[in-house]
Amino acid sequence: MTKPIIELTDICKTYGQGAEQIRILKNVSMTVAQGDFVAIVGPSGSGKSTLMNTIGLLDSPTSGMYTLDGTATEKLSDSQMAGVRNKKIGFIFQQFNLLPRLTALENVELPLIYAGFGKAERRERARRMLESLGMGERTGHKPSQLSGGQQQRVAIARALAGSPSLLLADEPTGALDSRTGTEVLELMIELNERGNTIVLITHDLHIADNAKRVVSIRDGEIVDDKRNRPLGNGAEAYSDADFRTEARQVGQA
């Protein structure tokens, strides 16, 4: 069995105190294997972004265990957490989140500065990444000089530039028209075929159908988990049903 890249065990997230308390995530347990392509679906307010922010180490759970690529995250300090995040995770957001004053190339370079790459290597990596996403001609453009789909390509290049082991996307096609959305989807499929592990949130059933696995969330709980396509790396043997059984046994022990 390949080691899972994500292992969430009994993750709870609550806001507020006492009678005012609201439970946003309720004992969420799931694993994601290396090389998987997981779509998270569910109604608005069901906790999808909260779960994604937990997976992305942007937010800490109230309780539960989260092991990312073999690292038990609950033991990390804030700065260690930021270090792991910069090294292992690439983010793509619905609104692209590019810096308007920087060129496409500079936007892609930015996380590489935090990751500690030297100037020449940074430039080279950023340029190569933009080229591989069909943006080689537009490296000097500012975001306002690019279409929505092109901006999302820059954002994807930025997410991938540091070779993260995990790519997280919160409604990456939400702000795009359907044709551009399809292009971004095809890009994600290609990235996954090249070995990137992807977890994305989507409201688009067409995108969910193209993921390898679909996890449905409702009221802070996983209510369905189905596989559309095999993982393709021989890792199927260990299923999430096995993991949940184990997590329950650990909980009872």
Ligand SMILES: Nc1ncnc2c1ncn2[C@@H]1O[C@H](COP(=O)(O)OP(=O)(O)OP(=O)(O)O)[C@@H](O)[C@H]1O
């Ligand atoms: N800081 C906070 N304080 C209190 N409640 C919060 C906070 N952040 C999120 N929530 C609540 O948590 C619930 C889940 O929010 P979340 O953003 O995870 O939903 P979502 O599934 O991503 O929805 P959408 O599809 O609309 O993006 C919502 O009811 C939201 O109001």
Ligand SMILES: [Mg+2]
């Ligand atoms: Mg959301």
